[in-house]
Each structure stands twice: as C-alpha cells, then as structure tokens.
Amino acid sequence: MVVLVEHSKEKRSKELPMFNPRLYVFDIDGTLLTTDYKILPSTRKAIALLSERGGQIMLASARPPKAMDPIAREFNLDPLYISLNGALVVQGERLLSAQAMPFQAAQRVISIALEAGLSVNVYSFWDWFIGETNAWSTHEGDMVGFYGEVRDLSTVQEVHKILLLGEQEKIVQVQDRLTRHVPEVVASRSIPNYLEVVDARVSKGRALSLVSELLDVDVRHIVAVGDGENDLAMLRLAGFSVAMGNAHPSLRAEAHFVTGSNNQDGILQAVLKIMDLGGVSL
Template identity: 30%
Template structure:
C-alpha cells in the first residue's frame, strides 16, 4: 500500500517467536521501549502466537499489554484478566486424519489440550527447544484418543523441513473445510481449528477495541502470519522470513536479532505521530 494512502495505524498485532522475541525467547530492552512509544502515540499493541496462552502470560505481563491477545495461531482469544473470549477446538475427524498421515511420516506429534502439552516421546528432537520456549514441561501419554474432542492445536515437528512442507500441502488438501495446516517454523507444522488463524484474530481484536481493520498493522516471520498480512491495513515481514512470506507483506524490516520490530515501529508506525 502506498505510504501516502495509508490510514493512521491504531493497532499493531505482532507474532512472538522470531519476531518480537530474541533467540533467548525474551523481548529486548529496545523492543520494550518501542512498545512504550507506541502507547504514548495512542497505538494499541497486542500479540498473536502459535504458543498456548499459558506460555504467553509472562510476556503479556512484561509488556503491559492491556488489550486481548491470541494463542494457538488465533484459535483462542484471551482478555487481560485471563478470561477466554473465544476458543476453537479442532474437529475430531480432522485430528484422526492428521494422526493417520503423521503415522506414516518420520515426525514427532504433540497435542495441546486441557492447558497441557501432551506427547508420546519425551526424547523428540525439538522437545528441549519447545520446553525452553514454553517454560513448562510436557506430559507423556500413551494415546491422544481421550483428548480428541478438546484439542486446541496439534504439532508435527521434524528436522526434515521439506517433509513438513510436503505434509503442509498434503493436509491442506485433505483438511479443506475441517482444519488448517500451516508451518509456524520450518521445523513445526501446526494444525488448528478452521476458525483459528491470525487473520481472524486480528479482525476480532480490532472489532473488540473499536478499530477499523484498515487502521491495523501486523508483523511476523512465519507462514502462519500470512493470514494476518492479508487482512491488515499494513503488513510487515521480518527480514529473516522466507521469501514466500516476505513477498506477501507490504514492507520488510530487519530480522529479530537486528531489532526489526523496533525498526518497523519507528519507520512505519510512528513518523508524524
């Protein structure tokens, strides 16, 4: 969108991992200061992540976020007092389809349900990485069957990035109208409810706080962020995002390790405010 036609932004929705957070899973001091400048300019700020809400609370409190935020790729919208404003579970038939497909592939499968991270193999390649990111431990189970009616998100994790890309395409066709499949990282393929996407989360959040969608901005680095790029008035991709993500954004900023969020706030949102 041409800059001279861009309406004044009143809400910024940001992804967390790979965007707002540094590799240590914390926001930098410069990022926190930039968010303060946003508030001083009367621009609302919130976050949307593939993380469970439980793994977002500390960051939400640290940043002083005072509007609802979205977990599970937008599948759950949480108010600042902890109330669940909206929650969407995956269709159990879609879960069964995914489990059948994953059973024939070399991937680790995780399920998020009942505010828990459930898995069958504690020694999976990315378990330690995810434990560090989430800040809590997984719960081993023998079967996911008892949780089928109330699963918030499924994840297939693998170091074979091309395999996950192929599975994303395969499940995109198999799950049409039932669920969504999108990679949140090269090594994670997320399955969420059909209503669960960051674009819907941005629309719901904007309506909740009384902001026109044209006055929203979205920033992220992953394939699951493209849904909010498509509805935001201004979309910004992180510099380290893959090319097929970057080309779907209006602007590209630096990487998260280069303070890309700070650059985007100061360059695209605050000038003239």
C-alpha cells in the same frame, strides 16, 4: 534499514494519508524474540515508544496462552491474546473465542504425523498434551517454560491446535499430505521445523477481525507485524503490515514494509518508520 515494498503507486497514495493506527499486533517467535528466544534492548525500546504514545498493543502467536503470559509481562501488556494461531482468543482467564477441529480430522493428522516420525503436540484450551516425551517436545518446553503432559492423544476430545516437530524434509512432506488428504484442517509452517495445524476455519486474520470488533477498532487502523506463514492472513487484514527481514517470502512479498530481522533491531526500525509516517494513536 527499513525497505518500503511498493505494491503500486495507487495503493500507496490511498493508504498513506489514512495512516492512523490504533492497535499494534505483534507475533512473538521470530518477531519480538530473537532466534535464541531473547528480547533485544532495541525491541524493549520500540514497544515502550508505542506505549508512551498511547498505542494499544497485543500479541498474536501460535503459542498457548500460558506461554504468552511471560512475554506480555516483559512488555507490561494486557493479557488479551490471539493464541494457537487464532484458534483461541483469550483475555486473562476469560475465553472470548474458541474453534476446535473435528475429532476425526485431528486423529487423521496425528496418525499421518506419527507414521512420518514427527513429534506430536496437541493443544486443547489451556492444556498441552504429548504422546511421549522426546527431544523435540523437551526443546519446546525449555523454550516456553513449561512441558506437555503425557497422555493418550486419542482421548483428547477438543483439539484446537496440533504442533508437529521434526526434520524440515519430513515437515514439508507431511504438510503436503495434510493439504491433500485432510481438507478440514490447514497446516502452515511458523519456522522450518514447526508445522502448525488448526481447523480450516481458523487463522490469525479471522481472530484479529473478531478482536477489531470487540475493541471497536477498524481494521484499517491496525498494524500487524510477523514473520511466518501463519501470520499471512493477519498481515493481509491489517491496514498496515510489516514483515520481518527473516520472514517467509510470502510475507515479504505482500507487506507494506519489510524491516530488519528479529536479530538485527527489526522491531525498532519498523516502529521508527511507522512514526515517521504519522503512526501515533489518537
């Protein structure tokens, strides 16, 4: 069941009459995909409904572009992506925007993570590098369909994202250390065992603002759907926001709608509710 989260009567009365979405932005993992990385039949139906009604749909993910391509093909979407949590905006092989973190800051992040025993994954443009192959990096490769290249991470000059993988307790501790000691970056959890680190100027929200300008779509006419801490800025920017039932509490507290989980037809429930509210693109 879709639950409407009421922030205030004033907010609802102002926004619902203006509800005319032109762009729908979806996170991938924990949103379009189930916990075991499958696409539910109901999710396929939901995306097809939006496409049939002229809705423009795009993906926004912590994944690198290469790992987003198969998902876009599954839904017959254009390859316009917000990638690496907003550090990259790409259209096919064309780079529209990129924001790397300072080199020394990236090296401090790597040092702190290795000291804590976390798996370190470094992303630079379209490339994924690892210092060594381990169970965590192998699992990530199995999930996205390709594997990181082993390399001396101190030689990667332009770092757009660092993904840290490990036990939840260690992830929380490292997130706290990075927040206190490396102000040039921001660290957020997409899921409990994944800590996503990007330049402090980067977010899915800032990238979505750029996309809205490129597509000439007012942010008031954007619907954003997500589940992780890294989706919060995107949901705050969008005219209408949907948090998955499995979303981080911060998203559920701020979203206009809280739908079912990624394992329980949440995407279809949300799309049907949006249509009930008049969400048909012009």
